[in-house]
Amino acid sequence: MSLNNTARFKAVITTLGLLLIWEIVGRFDLVAGGALPGLSEILIRLWADRADYPQHILATLYGSGLGFVFGNVLGVGAGILFVLSPVALRLSRGVNIAIFALPPIAIAPILTLTLSGMTPRVVLATLGVYFVTMTATVIGLSQADSRAVDVVRAYGGGKWAIMRLVQLRGALPSILSGFRVAAPNAVLGAILAEFGGGGRWGLGAYLLGSLGRAEPDRLWGIGLVATLIAGVSYLLFALLSRRFLGASRAVTMNAAIPEARNVGQSFLARALTTLGAFILPFVLWWVFIRALSVPDMIAKTPLGVVDYLFFSPAAHNAQTRLWQAVVETLPITFIGMAAGLAVAFLLAISTRLFPRVLNTFMPIALVTQTMPLVALTPLLVLLLGRGTSLTLWVTISVTFFPAFVTLAQGIALVPRSARDVPRAYGASAWQEMRMVTIPASLPYLFAATRLTVPRALLGVMIAQWLATGKGLGNLLNQSRGYMDYGMIWTVAVLSVILSVVFYQVVVMVERRVLKRLGMQTAE
Template structure:
């Protein structure tokens, strides 16, 4: 008689993979309701969930037009930005010279604080164009970078096979690189989707108009109605979160059956990176010139009046060659002196929080899982919708700026660091275990040093976000720094200062980014590793 098959006993409910996240979310919602119901946080600045739902239901007739306007702008910007990003990524892989020439432009797009250019787009463009443009800019760098990484991290043997049959660069691109890059490109689209929503809302907030969640939020700030602010913020979060998870599902559906067999982590040869015979100095000069030429072309092609649209020379003239230039310099330097310190402190604090959370994810996994719902919430909630809520809770002092900066930087940094620690070779981790080392010793000797390149990548990622968070907090809450100077300049119709603040914030952000790159190269070179190119 055949032996009876013994089925494994079913796991208890509390061991199901979905149980812990659902439990944590329920606990969080209950605590939120209790704190709001009894005014335990900031004397009612945190309303109960039921009060938020009641306010949303009372205002339900207002939302369709606002939500539709934001969705249209976000969707158009998402489509345009990602089409340009994928095309640019393909161009940069096929032409290393183009990649080097557009490096300055790419870093500028990545580092530009979007709140700084929202008023400029509103001055120079009409209709929903500013919203679409800012949404597209929010998508470009993420998807372009994902495309380049996906197209370069391929199985070299497959490319060699295509070449052996007479295929050229485009054949390798079509048959090998694009197919290999699809999972990474889809991951980039997933991250870009909330960015498009944030870009559209920022443009609505800074550019005026009648419809849009940013406009609705701005119009509700002075009404002392926390439930309405929270309901608008949660609706914006829901839109961004749904977009994020939709592309997550598409990615899983399309690539779920795909498994990577081999992957190279090497960079292209040095000759390919420098553009062959082109002198490095000429390429570096071209990289700096491209953003300035595009800036000048933007003004001229749109036919913006000279009084409103300032070219690079117009900004220099405003700062140095006009009767009031000295006063403009003083105002700008004072504002930068207020913005820069809190940006640096917030960046370090955000990185420290991300580092602590990534270490805890290895040492105390259950604790990290308990925090993940809050972390995901902070990732998908548009920044412009978050800050008024922080102001309600913390007031308008420096603390609110610091907390906002930490909140917008720690989650992307945490994801980057956690990924680095997960990619540590198992064999390297087994060695200290063989000598009886504990989990902390294993991390200290192997995991953390191996994740050092990812720490610098997280720093490069968070510096521009930190400056953006500080400037929006200054605009809405503290009345100081570059954000407040930009807001005041809009009110005074001081177009020269608007363009100057935008240019200064971009230069400041790019400079901080490049400082991180230089430190990264020096530290990793001393350790025998390779930094960012």
Template sequence: MATKTPAAKTESVLSLRQKLARYSTVRNWLLLLVFWEIIGQLRLVADGALPAPSAILARMWVDWADYPPHIWATLEGAGAGFLIGNAVAIAAGVLFATFPLTQRLARGVNVALFALPPIAVSPILVITFSDMTPRIILAAIGCYFVTMSATVTGIQQTDRRIVDVVHAYGGRQWKTLIYAQMRSAIPAILSGLRVAAPNAVLGSILAEFGGGGRFGLGVYLIGSLGRGEPDRLWGIGLSATVIAGLAYLLFSLIATRLTGTSKAVTVPASPPAPKAEKSMVLTLALGTVSFALPFLLWWLMLAIMGTPAMIAKTPVGLFDYLFMMPSSLVSLGKLATALGQTLPMTMVGMAVGLSFAFALALCSVLYTAIIRGFMPVALVTQTMPLVALTPLLVLILGRGPSLILWITVSVTFFPAFVTMAQGLSMVSRAAIEVPKAYGAGPFRQLWLVSIPASLPYLFAATRLAVPRALLGVMIAEWLATGKGLGNLLNQSRGYLDYGMIWSVSVVSVLISVLFYQIVVAIEQRVLSKRGMAPAQ
């Protein structure tokens, strides 16, 4: 009788572990559904605000005739935006990786697009464009940054030996790009597409919230808010979640088939930074152009479209609205009041969400069963459109500060947890064995080795949380609380106060960019002292 080799035994053990992990995941989901069914049937949450899954499915069956046009409209905008956004992102990634100077010049635009709260620009797109265009643009913006970052990372991390082989056979820059770098970048690009797919769905729904069209899941959700029918709202929200989740799963399967791996669940919060220029004058010049380029593109786009000045505010027109007109003091007062309501909740929610994510990420190292139990929830929540989640939480928590805090924590927690856990899991086992050999316990090992080694990922998680926190607060204000920047944006849309719409949008972007740059500055200072590079 043949005996198994050590390699075969190891493979058998790994296969058994994978099967047990799948069983554990299925069991956890079944237990969650049973628990949810009991709570819903007994009406234990806000007197039926959380319906049982069976009741939600029954209502979806009754309303099924309503779903096809709404789902198709959302998919149409998300699909077109996905194709356009990713095509531009991959082209930009190739350009940035091939010519690093262009990456320095475009850094301001890239950071602005990453930090852009979609809810802030949705009304502008709706009043500036027509038909499906706002949905397509917002979906494309949601796809651009993650795919561009993944493309740059994949190309720059190409094995140098492969490049040398192409060069040895006479291959020049473009042949090296086609035959070596792009092939090497495929796994990274597919990782970006996995995250971009649900982002496109979210962008399309957000444009629908801003008033873009008669059909779409966002339109359906808004129209159903005042009817007091939790089962219908949950059905619409879960439908949006399923669409986003299937989009994520589709590209996960493609990645598994093409590359043999699908373990990446997130992407960097910033593209790899190009090498710093030695000349101080050149560095200042590049920084100035990078800062000015977003404003130049803003003005140029409005000039090309020929949108009336009353609707489309250029940077100069917005300055006049806020500082030179007789009503400027009133406008500034409204803006300041809204900022005073939005910023504290954003800061508190982000701090609590990041702290919770960090604590659970540490627990995932000490107790590996936690990561197996929470990772499916993290993936589903990462694909869940935030606009679908908010009305459901309104039914449970009401319209007070607790709703804003809950939403902000939830949207910042899961992506941050995934990123932090990924960083902690990549710490070298050999490095951990050193303090362990001197008798250090698990907590001491984390403090001495794991946490310092994963600092780049902790900062990456913080960068990732900044725009999501502001987005969560503004959506809650828009839909529920009647306060803050989100509510001011909604009111201004109703009053046709285009100057205030542009003001809120620009201020929201500037706040996100400012927070992002503060995190980057702290990260560079801390990591440079430790001789570490940022997570890419």
């Protein structure tokens, strides 16, 4: 039996063992008095509810499918534009960071208020897809074979000829890897919009209607179906990559937005470009409101949010509520983010020191990666209750896997020759890891941190929204019930600002640390 077949066999055995443990624990109600049903019980309930699923699944697939197509068209088109025009990349930098840092839960109520029908689902799915595909496209196009580029230029080819004949072909593996990561994001976006009030049909609406019925087998069934859809969409593009391009193992994307160099630009030009990048998100926000002709009572422009929070008669009350929610949200966000990074770091190191750990861990990790947050959170409520432990578990579960994959990739790319030097002098595996591998992987550690920043805030807000009754997530939920549109827009804007600020702080620290160590930043 070959080494690969042996690894696959062990992975299958491990998965079957975990399923058997799940069945025993569920059948004997060993977790929270039956909050974790046995797998056979969940499957029996799925069969009993089989008539409910087709319309819900079709609605989710329709919204996520359209969002996936639109997001990828926009992402690939924007990636091509950014490579051809560095000025466009610099001007769009603020918009790109805002889209990356945008917690979907914050914008879902706004889309439901301002758009109708299936449109909120499609838009949220599109936003979830765009950044991943755009980043993958820019990275792929920027890594074109310089020799092939020189050949095209020698025969008189311009930018478009180089793009068509060299760059797009060379970028195809990277773009397909981006599609693979974007597919589950589209499903998550559609379900969040459904859960936020986006229609009668859809797995999110079905999950919302099933909460509070004391039927954990149904909730687990809905969660598994949502996970299956996201997982199949992920595996579909993994198979396409393997079929047409060979093995392509990337499962997450670097959170860095590729940087366009300011070569040849004057100080005034750089200042104007930076100012434009800062202003453009607010311009697009204003255009979005005006283009839809939404009443001012519902849709708030940037000036409307400022007026609501600082100059309206209810400003003081709004500030008090908002500050209290922020105080309840930020500490648990930092703790969850740190815990998620710590788990990811320890697991990434373990995969090098103890390779068998990876085979045991990956089935669980892939489930947590593909299971939509709104499906995962109610299940954790059944197991953990509605306290702080729930929020921490949700935050860790949604942050550790992308961070783990990024860190494991960085550790795997450390040159073998560099690792052999300390081993030649008698260093142990851990000493080699501490002296060589970990320092060499610092750029990937910072990339992992950038990935976890918005996901940590998203996880905390979803837990607060669905379960704990605290913080920004709960304030958003209450504001929807009270039709306090000003607060809905304020929470959405503040959550984006917080994520962007955290992201930029990580970038600044990364540049300073890596510059001091003589390393090149990821941007």
